[in-house]
Amino acid sequence: MTETLFTKIIDREIPADIVYEDELCLAFKDINPQAPLHILVIPKKNIVKISDTTELEQDLLGHLLLKAGEIANAQGYGEAFRLVINNGENAGQTVFHLHIHILAGRTFSWPPG
Numbered sequence: 001m002t003e004t005l006f007t008k009i010i011d012r013e014i015p016a017d018i019v020y021e022d023e024l025c026l027a028f029k030d031i032n033p034q035a036p037l038h039i040l041v042i043p044k045k046n047i048v049k050i051s052d053t054t055e056l057e058q059d060l061l062g063h064l065l066l067k068a069g070e071i072a073n074a075q076g077y078g079e080a081f082r083l084v085i086n087n088g089e090n091a092g093q094t095v096f097h098l099h100i101h102i103l104a105g106r107t108f109s110w111p112p113g
C-alpha cells in the first residue's frame with residue numbers, strides 16, 4: 001500500500017491542524033487554503049480515489065459526507081459551503097488518498113475552473 005502525505009498525517013508522522021477525528025476519518029486544515037475555510041476530510045482507510053470505491057465503502061462514504069457537513073457547521077459556515085472531490089490527475093487530484101475539500105467563507109462561481 002502506497003504511503004502518501006495524508007497517511008503520514010493520520011500516523012502523526014507529519015503535523016497538521018486537525019479539527020476533527022473519529023475512528024473512521026480525520027479532518028484538518030488545508031496547508032494552501034483556497035478560501036477562508038478550507039478543510040480536508042479523509043478516511044483513515046487507505047483509498048486512493050473515489051472511483052476505486054465499491055459498495056463495501058458505502059457506509060464510509062456516507063460517514064465522510066455527513067462529517068463534512070457537521071464540520072462546516074461547527075466552523076460557523078453551515079449556511080454556505082462547497083464540497084469538492086478531485087478524482088484523478090486530470091481533475092486536479094494531487095494527493096492520492098481520497099479527500100473531500102470543504103471550502104467556505106467566500107463566493108464560489110459556477111462552473112468551477
Ligand code: AMP
Pocket residue numbers: 005016028029030031032033040085086092093094095096
Ligand atoms: P487535491 O489537489 O484535490 O489532491 O488536494 C490536495 C490538497 O492537499 C491541496 O489542497 C493541498 O494544498 C493539500 N495539502 C498538501 N499537503 C498538505 C499538508 N501537509 N497538510 C495539509 N494539506 C495539504
